[in-house]
Structure formats: C-alpha cells, structure tokens
Amino acid sequence: MLTGLSAFSLTPFDGHGVDKAAFAGLVNRAAASGVDSIAVLGSTGSYTYLNPDERAEVAQIAAQNVGEKPLIVGIGALRTKDVLKNAESAQAAGANALLLAPVSYQVLTNDDVFGLFSDVNAAVSVPVIVYDNPTTTHFTFTDELYASIAALKNVGSFKIPGVPEDAAQAKARIDHLRSILPEDVTLGVSGDMFAATGLNAGCDAWYSSMAATLPDLAVPIVRAAAQGDVEGAVKASQQLQPLWDLNARFGSLRVIAAIAEELDLVSSPCLPLPIRGLQGDDREAVRRAMQKLGLL
Template sequence: MFTGLCAFPLTPFTAGGIDEEGFSKLLARLTAARVDSLGILGSTGSYAYLTREQRQRVATLAKQHAGDIPMMVCVGAVSTDAVLHLAEDAQAAGADALLLPAVSYQTLTDDEVFGLFETVTRHASVPVCVYDNPGTTHFTFTDELHGRQRSLDGVRSVKIPGVPDTPAAAVDRVATLRHHLRPGVTIGISGDPFAGLGLNAGCEVWYSVCGGLFPETAKQITQAAASNDPVRVTALSDRLEPLWALFRKHGRSIRVMAAAAGVLGLTDIDCLPRPLLPLPADDIAEIAQVIAELDLK
C-alpha cells in the first residue's frame, strides 16, 4: 500500500456540487495507468470544503473505479469525533488506509496530536498514514512526536511536506526521520518539486499531486526510483521544472491542477469549490502551453 506512486486526484465541482462525471474521468486515467495507490480527498481533493455526506460519496465513487488498486482516504477534521465518523465512513466505503492530518482551529500541542492519532488508530481497522502538511494545517510534526508514534501499531506511513534542496541534506533528513520511526513505517515525499530529491534520499512512496492528473508522467519517476536509477530520477524530475514553477507561481498546486483538468477537457475550467476561484485566462493559457510542451500524460 505505502510504496511507489500514490496519486491524489482533484475532487472537481460544478455549480450543482460534486462533478461526479469529471471525477470518474480523472479516476479512469489513474486506473488505466495502474498507479500503485489512490489518495482520495487529500488537500488537492478539497476534503476541507466537503460535507460528511459528500466525502462519503466521493470515497464510494473512488472505490467503484479503483478495482484492485488500494485506496487511501483522508479523514481530516477539526474535532476528534468528526474524524472518527469520517473514518467509519471511509472504511465502510472500502478504504484500505486512512490519511490523517492534524487539522485545527485552536493551535494544537504535541500531546493533543498524539492523542488524536492514538484514538484513531485504536478505533480504525485499517492502517493510518500521518499527514504532515503545515502549509494547510499550520501544525508541524517534530521528530520527537514521530518518535512517540512508534507505539502506535496502526501508523504505517508518514507523508512529509518536502526535504532540503540538496541531495546530501535530503539524505540526512530522511535518515534522521527514519531513526525515529518504527521499523517498517514508510516515508512518503510530497510537495511535488521535491519528489526526485525525496525518492533519491530513500523515500519509498511519492504522494503525488502531479500523479493525480498526469499518472504516466509521474510513474516514470517512481519506476526509475524502484530501479535504483537516481540519475534518471533527477533528470525526469528536473524536466518538469516548468510545472513546478507554475505551482510556485500560484501558491498552491490545486489551482494549477484544476486549470489543467479543464484544459484537458476532463472537468469544467471552473471546477474548484468556493470560495476558491479559477485562474485568469492568461494563466490558463500558460498552463496549457506547459502541458503541451512537456507532453504531460
């Protein structure tokens, strides 16, 4: 479950709610490409904007398309009770794993976050991936907190937000984190511009936004990593610098991916949940040009 390419698709919207047809088209690209796993309702999947009922529907749709591809579903919410309800729904929909961020309104302490994971892993019947995403949750997992989670058998993977921007420093960061984790817990790189560095530094999985729309392109990178070919990993990742530049330009990759899905005709150009707005026409044209120039698939 927690190796290779975990692809995180958009949850597209129309004025009437979830765009189920568009979502099905996105999932069809991922299953046709045989990604290693699906990451449903992550940040790119707009989990924070959906009701409990909508999230259950999205998970159910995803499972209908997944076939034998494992599915991880995000269950992030502000209250522990809400998380437990979402975990029940995700498991009922057929989730093979749960993705759990430390979502908050009041600033959380390490003890509070540990208590959340202790509670969820005690109640869940499937493994949990720790979602460290300080850019959205405003909580950063310390290595000490990761070390405390060694006692939680249900924690099987850690999704980190990135690594330092030099190969040696990236290797040191992954090694240091691994020292705090229980043996067998995988480390997954996210923050797509760091994918090559993270995979070459020893991360076993890429939790990928890019892979959620361009799975064939992303799989080339994870397959090179699986073949122990760091030179090719670096070259393939560096080739995507124009895409990474778009992510940086627009602050969050979700806006770029939403525009790209529209350019490809898989969703409406305006497919984000409000209050998020689609990018202006000039930016969408630039995204279309990058897709064509890089031959993203």
C-alpha cells in the same frame, strides 16, 4: 501498499456540488495507469470543503472505480468526532488506508495532535498515514512527536512535507527519520518538485498531487528511483520544471485543476468556491507550460 507512486485525485465540482461523473472518470483514468495506489480527499481533493455525507459518497465512488489499486481516503476534520465519522465511512466504502492531517482553527499542541492520532488509532482497522502539511494545517510536527505517533499500532506511513533540495542533506534527513521510526513504517515524500530527491534519498513512496491527472509524467520518476537510477529520476523530474514553476507560483491545487480543465477531464470551473481557478494571464501561463510538456 504504502510504497511507490500514490496518485492524489482532484475532487471536481460543478454548480450542484461534487461532479460525480467527472470524479469517477479521474479515478478510473488513474486506476488504468501505472500508479501504485490512489488517494482521494487529500488537499488536492479539497477535503476540508466537503461535509461528512459528501465525503462518504466520494469514498464510495472512488472505491467503485479504483479496480485492483489500493485506495487511500483522507479523513481529516476540525473535530475528532467528525474524523472518526469520516474514518468509519471510508472503511465502510472499502478504503485500504486512511490519511489524517491535524486540521485546526485554534492552534493545536503536541498533546492535542498525539491525542487525535491515538483516538483514531483505537477506532480503525486499516493503516493510518500521518499527513504532515504545515502549509495548510499550520501545525509543525517535531521529530519527537513523529516517534510517539509512529509507535501507535495502526500507523503505517508518514507523508512528509518535502525534503531539502541538496541530495546529501535530503539523505541525512531521511536517514534520521529512519533511525527514530519503526522499520515497518514507510516514508512518503510530498511536494511534487521534491519527489526525485526524496525517492533518491530513500523515501518509500511519492504521495503526488499531479499523478492522478498526469500519471504518465509521474511514473518515470518513481520507476527510475526504484531501479537505483538516480540520474534518470532527476532528469525525469527536471523535464517537468515548467510544472514545478507553476506550482511554486500558484499552488499545486490551482495548477492541477487548470490542467484538468484544459484537458477536458472536468468542467470549468471545477474548484469549490470561494477558491477561484486560474484565469487570464495566469491561465495562459498554464497553457504555455502544457505546450512545453507536450500536453497540448
């Protein structure tokens, strides 16, 4: 389950809160595509901007629209009690796996983070994906902490923050992680521009911020890598360079939101305030990239 292409969905907002109809449409659209699983309430899903009741409702809507695709639900929050509440509501909705990042305001220690995952591990009955995202959480995992957390019985995967751009260095990094993690724990690359390199280096999964909105562009990368077609995966990724350039410039959340708005998949603006979507020249840059990619 925690392999292949996992499509991370936006959580679109309107003037009243979560745009439930648009969200259901995004999940349903992804479920009808060639992705292998669907994830909600990740960073692309603006999970930190939702209260526990909103998150429980989002999980329920997702479960009603994923069809036969496995559902991953993010549960990260500042306080462990809220993480556990989110885990309970996600499992009640039918989540097949849980995504957990060590969200913080005060700087967390390694002991704090291990304690968080240990507490969650003891309370859940589905696999937990360790979400390593230092850009948003401002916490940096050590390899020793990876190994300690991976020994917990319900930990099923690590969502790692990209890989080195050099193919040999990327393979060395993945090989090292393989050597310190249990064989049944999968490795998933994130940072869409690193997908081909990470998969070719031996990652089991691509946890993708673009795949729920643009599944037809993401699937070829995973399929090529799965067939051992290294050059094919790289070529499929290189064709998306206009998108990677936008992500590097504006961040993937704002870019994917703008694309979803331009495709009329969601209303505009769709991001939770105070986050404001791309406008003016920045929005025009998105349109030009979409034209290059044949999306407009």
